[in-house]
Amino acid sequence: MAATLETLEDLLELQLKDLYSAENQLIKALPLMASSAKDEQLRQSFETHLAETEQQVARLEQIGQAMELELGGHTCAAMKGLITEGQETMSEDASDAVMDAALIAAAQRIEHYEIAGYGTAVNYAESLGYDEAAALLRQTLEEEQLTDTKLNDLAKSYINQRAL
Numbered sequence: 001m002a003a004t005l006e007t008l009e010d011l012l013e014l015q016l017k018d019l020y021s022a023e024n025q026l027i028k029a030l031p032l033m034a035s036s037a038k039d040e041q042l043r044q045s046f047e048t049h050l051a052e053t054e055q056q057v058a059r060l061e062q063i064g065q066a067m068e069l070e071l072g073g074h075t076c077a078a079m080k081g082l083i084t085e086g087q088e089t090m091s092e093d094a095s096d097a098v099m100d101a102a103l104i105a106a107a108q109r110i111e112h113y114e115i116a117g118y119g120t121a122v123n124y125a126e127s128l129g130y131d132e133a134a135a136l137l138r139q140t141l142e143e144e145q146l147t148d149t150k151l152n153d154l155a156k157s158y159i160n161q162r163a164l
């Protein structure tokens with residue numbers, strides 16, 4: 001049964017559940033993305049982000065405990081779709097250089113989705129006066145932004161060029 005959304009607090013709870021599902025799905029998907037990357041720096045950036053993503057789940061659990069929320073039991077359909085697209089990319093018969101560029105394209109879509117989600121959650125937590133939750137969510141938001149920037153830098157510094 002769908003939850004009743006009457007207040008911004010209800011909406012924050014739903015957003016946190018969505019992020020929790022998204023992050024847990026990503027933890028399962030990132031190892032395959034790392035092993036599909038041919039470029040060493042790209043592979044490392046996926047592995048680093050896997051470790052960060054595990055911390056991000058722990059932060060959400062910390063928030064859930066503080067707010068007495070059960071974050072499980074919801075599926076983020078958008079992340080499911082983004083991961084499906086990533087899997088389609090990985091099953092393509094692509095040259096090594098093009099596969100690396102395509103993996104970055106898939107990963108940046110995922111990061112942008114997370115940035116939107118965490119940006120919203122930070123704003124809601126601030127509006128509701130949940131300062132500790134807002135600080136934890138902002139920490140994750142900054143990690144997602146940094147990951148996106150790193151991927152963008154890899155693409156623009158040599159990966160896209162190599163795929164020409």
Ligand SMILES: [Fe+2]
Nearest residue numbers: 023053056114
């Ligand atoms: Fe994340």
Ligand SMILES: [Fe+2]
Nearest residue numbers: 111114144147
């Ligand atoms: Fe991320």
